[in-house]
Amino acid sequence: MKTLCSVSTLARIFALSVLLALGQPAQAQTDPLPSWNDGPAKKAIVEFVQVTTTPGSTKFVPPAERIATFDQDGTLWVEHPMYSQVMYILESVPALVKAKPELAKVAPFSTVLEILKGDRAAIAKLTLPDLEKLAAATLTGMPVQTFEAEAKKWLAEAKDPRWKKPYTELTYLPMQEVLKYLRASGYKTWIVTGGGQDFVRQYSDKVYGIPPEQVIGTAGGTKYGYAKDGKPYLTKEPRLLLNDNNAGKPEGIHLMIGRRPTMAVGNSTGDQQMLEYTQAGDGARLAMLVLHDDARREYAYGPAQGLPATKVGAFTQALYDEAKKQGWTVISMKDDWKKIFTFE
Amino acid sequence: MKTLCSVSTLARIFALSVLLALGQPAQAQTDPLPSWNDGPAKKAIVEFVQVTTTPGSTKFVPPAERIATFDQDGTLWVEHPMYSQVMYILESVPALVKAKPELAKVAPFSTVLEILKGDRAAIAKLTLPDLEKLAAATLTGMPVQTFEAEAKKWLAEAKDPRWKKPYTELTYLPMQEVLKYLRASGYKTWIVTGGGQDFVRQYSDKVYGIPPEQVIGTAGGTKYGYAKDGKPYLTKEPRLLLNDNNAGKPEGIHLMIGRRPTMAVGNSTGDQQMLEYTQAGDGARLAMLVLHDDARREYAYGPAQGLPATKVGAFTQALYDEAKKQGWTVISMKDDWKKIFTFE
Numbered sequence: 001m002k003t004l005c006s007v008s009t010l011a012r013i014f015a016l017s018v019l020l021a022l023g024q025p026a027q028a029q030t031d032p033l034p035s036w037n038d039g040p041a042k043k044a045i046v047e048f049v050q051v052t053t054t055p056g057s058t059k060f061v062p063p064a065e066r067i068a069t070f071d072q073d074g075t076l077w078v079e080h081p082m083y084s085q086v087m088y089i090l091e092s093v094p095a096l097v098k099a100k101p102e103l104a105k106v107a108p109f110s111t112v113l114e115i116l117k118g119d120r121a122a123i124a125k126l127t128l129p130d131l132e133k134l135a136a137a138t139l140t141g142m143p144v145q146t147f148e149a150e151a152k153k154w155l156a157e158a159k160d161p162r163w164k165k166p167y168t169e170l171t172y173l174p175m176q177e178v179l180k181y182l183r184a185s186g187y188k189t190w191i192v193t194g195g196g197q198d199f200v201r202q203y204s205d206k207v208y209g210i211p212p213e214q215v216i217g218t219a220g221g222t223k224y225g226y227a228k229d230g231k232p233y234l235t236k237e238p239r240l241l242l243n244d245n246n247a248g249k250p251e252g253i254h255l256m257i258g259r260r261p262t263m264a265v266g267n268s269t270g271d272q273q274m275l276e277y278t279q280a281g282d283g284a285r286l287a288m289l290v291l292h293d294d295a296r297r298e299y300a301y302g303p304a305q306g307l308p309a310t311k312v313g314a315f316t317q318a319l320y321d322e323a324k325k326q327g328w329t330v331i332s333m334k335d336d337w338k339k340i341f342t343f344e
Numbered sequence: 345m346k347t348l349c350s351v352s353t354l355a356r357i358f359a360l361s362v363l364l365a366l367g368q369p370a371q372a373q374t375d376p377l378p379s380w381n382d383g384p385a386k387k388a389i390v391e392f393v394q395v396t397t398t399p400g401s402t403k404f405v406p407p408a409e410r411i412a413t414f415d416q417d418g419t420l421w422v423e424h425p426m427y428s429q430v431m432y433i434l435e436s437v438p439a440l441v442k443a444k445p446e447l448a449k450v451a452p453f454s455t456v457l458e459i460l461k462g463d464r465a466a467i468a469k470l471t472l473p474d475l476e477k478l479a480a481a482t483l484t485g486m487p488v489q490t491f492e493a494e495a496k497k498w499l500a501e502a503k504d505p506r507w508k509k510p511y512t513e514l515t516y517l518p519m520q521e522v523l524k525y526l527r528a529s530g531y532k533t534w535i536v537t538g539g540g541q542d543f544v545r546q547y548s549d550k551v552y553g554i555p556p557e558q559v560i561g562t563a564g565g566t567k568y569g570y571a572k573d574g575k576p577y578l579t580k581e582p583r584l585l586l587n588d589n590n591a592g593k594p595e596g597i598h599l600m601i602g603r604r605p606t607m608a609v610g611n612s613t614g615d616q617q618m619l620e621y622t623q624a625g626d627g628a629r630l631a632m633l634v635l636h637d638d639a640r641r642e643y644a645y646g647p648a649q650g651l652p653a654t655k656v657g658a659f660t661q662a663l664y665d666e667a668k669k670q671g672w673t674v675i676s677m678k679d680d681w682k683k684i685f686t687f688e
Contacts (some may be wrong), residue, residue, distance in 0.1 A: 020516050062553060064549070139474030144598065150665050164529030197599075197602070198602075201602045202523075205408070210661050211408060211603075212601065212603055213600070213601045213602055213603065215602065217597060221595065222594075222595050222598050222599070223591075223595075224591035224594050224595060224617055224621070231624050232594070232595060232617065232620045232621050233624075234595065234598055241585050241586070241599065242585070244412055247567075250566075250568050250576070250578060251565065251567075251568060251578065253462035253564050255541075255558070255563060255566070255585065256600055257556065257557045258541070258545045258557055258559065259555075259556055259557065273568055273576065275578045277568070277576050280575050280577075333603065334367075
C-alpha cells in the first residue's frame with residue numbers, strides 16, 4: 001500500500017501544527033504608556049513594573065505589597081493658578097455671607113468677596129491663618145452628606161480660568177495611563193494629597209479609578225449624632241486629625257494603609273517625606289517627581305524657571321538636588337509627555 | 345431493512361441522552377458555613393449574600409460597595425477574661441520597670457506588678473485613667489518598627505489562661521467561615537476594633553485574611569524623623585487620633601473607608617453606633633450581634649446571664665432590646681454554632 005506520508009513528512013506536519021497551535025510570533029506588546037515619549041522616565045516605570053511583577057525576578061513584590069501612592073495637585077492634575085479646592089473654599093463664601101450677612105464686612109470673608117469681584121491682587125492679602133479660618137467656615141459644621149452634595153455640585157459646574165473646563169478634566173493623560181498600567185499589573189493605586197479627603201473622595205473613583213478607601217487627604221474629625229427621625233448622621237468638625245502635607249504624608253500613609261508604598265509620585269517639597277519614606281524600604285522602590293517645565297502646554301514653575309516658591313510646596317532647587325542625590329526620577333512634562341490633556 | 349430502533353425507542357434513547365447530558369440532579373451546593381447550625385442567623389447571612397450579589401436582584405449591591413465590618417473582641421475572637429491587648433500592656437510593664445526602676449513603686453505600674461505576681465484582686469484597682477497611662481507608657485514613645493516587632497513576639501509566645509493557646513488561635517471558626525464566604529462573594533472584609541490599630545495589624549492578614557489597610561482600630565499619631573544614618577522612620581506618639589469605640593466606630597469608618605458598610609457585626613454596646621450607621625443606608629443591610637451564652641464551650645456574659653457590664657462594652661439588656669426593635673440578627677453561640685474553635 002502506498003503510504004500517504006513518509007515519517008519525515010508526518011514529523012514536519014506535526015511540527016508545523018505545533019507551531020501553528022502556539023500561535024503567531026508574538027505581536028509587538030501594546031504600549032501601556034502611549035502618551036509618553038521614550039526616555040528615562042518611561043523606561044523607569046516600565047522596568048519597575050516588570051521587575052516587581054515577573055515571577056522569579058529577584059525584585060518580585062508580592063501582590064499584597066504592591067502599593068503606589070500619588071500626590072494629586074500638580075502630579076495627577078493641574079494646580080495653577082490655584083488649587084481647585086481653594087477655589088471651592090473661596091466660591092463657597094457668598095453662600096456663607098448670605099446665611100450670615102454680618103460676615104460681609106469681616107476679614108477674611110470681606111477679602112474673599114473682593115477677590116471674587118475680580119480684585120485678583122486681593123489674593124495676596126490672604127494669609128495661611130486666613131485660609132484656615134475660611135476652610136473651617138466652608139468645610140466644617142455641616143452634615144457629611146450636605147458637604148458631599150455641595151462639593152459634587154460645585155465640581156460639576158466650576159470651570160478653570162484658562163481652558164474653561166471642569167477641573168476634573170484637567171488630569172494628566174500620561175499619569176492616567178500610569179495608574180491604569182499599575183492596576184493592570186496588580187498594583188493598588190492610592191492618592192495621598194494635601195487637599196481635603198472628603199472633597200477628593202467625591203470624584204476620585206470616577207476620575208482616576210481610585211475608590212474612596214484609597215484616598216488619603218487632609219482630614220478632620222466628625223461627630224456622630226441623630227436627626228429628628230432618629231436616623232444617625234455624621235457632622236464635619238473643625239478638628240484636624242491629619243495635615244496630609246510634608247511629614248504628614250508618611251504619617252497619613254501609616255495611619256490609613258499600614259504599609260510602606262513600593263512606588264510614590266509627587267511634584268513638590270510637600271512630597272519629599274513621602275518619597276524618602278517609600279525609598280527607605282527594602283527591595284525595588286520607585287520614587288518620581290513631576291517637573292512643570294512646559295509653559296506652552298501647561299505651566300512652568302520649578303527651579304529652572306527661577307520662579308520663587310509662591311505657594312505651599314514647590315519644586316525648589318533644593319528638591320531637585322535631593323532628587324538627583326537620592327536617585328529619584330524626574331519627569332519632564334516638556335520632554336516626556338507627548339500629550340498632557342485628553343482634550344488637546 | 346430491519347430498523348434497529350423504532351421511532352419511540354429512538355425518542356426514548358434521545359430523551360435519556362439529554363438527561364444524561366444535563367447531568368445528575370444538582371449536587372447539594374457546598375455549604376459555605378459548615379460550622380453553623382441551620383437557623384435564623386445562618387439563613388440571614390446566606391440570604392443577604394445571595395440577594396446582594398445575584399445579578400438582577402432588586403437588592404443587588406455593586407461589588408465596589410460590598411463592605412462588611414467586624415468588631416474583633418468578642419466577635420471574631422475571645423475577649424474573656426481580658427482583652428488580649430490589655431494582657432499585652434500589663435505584661436509589657438516589667439520591661440518598662442527594668443528600664444526605669446523608679447516606676448516599680450509608682451502606681452499604676454506597682455499595681456500591675458502585683459497583678460502579674462498573681463494578685464488577681466489587684467485588677468479591680470485599675471481605673472480607666474490607669475489603663476490609659478499604662479497604654480501610653482507601653483504603646484507609645486518607640487519607633488513603629490520596634491513596637492511591631494515587640495507585639496509580634498508577644499503574640500507568638502503568650503498563651504491564654506484557659507485553653508493555654510496563643511490568642512491568635514482563639515478565633516471563632518464560624519466567623520472565619522463568614523469572612524471567607526463574604527470574600528468569595530466579592531465583599532471586602534474590614535475589622536473595626538476598639539483595640540489598637542497597630543497591634544491588630546500585626547496578625548490580621550495571617551489570622552483573618554484581613555490586610556492592614558482594612559483594619560480600623562484605636563489609633564494614635566506618629567512623628568516622622570530621621571535616624572543617625574539619615575534613614576527616615578516613624579515614632580508612635582501619645583496623641584490620640586481615633587478612639588474606635590462607640591460613636592468612634594462610624595467616625596473611624598468615615599475616616600478610613602469613606603463608605604457606609606453594607607454589613608456589620610459586633611457583640612457589645614461598643615458596636616451599637618456602627619450597626620445603626622450601617623443600617624441607616626438604603627438597600628439591603630445586615631446588622632448582627634454575637635451573644636455569648638455558652639458557658640461550657642466559651643464564656644457566658646449577656647443580659648440572660650444577669651451579669652453586670654463588668655467591662656467596657658457589654659451585651660446589655662438595653663442592647664438586646666434595641667436589637668429586637670431594629671431587626672438586628674442576634675447570633676446565639678450556644679444554638680447557632682456547631683463548633684466554636686478550630687481546635688475543639
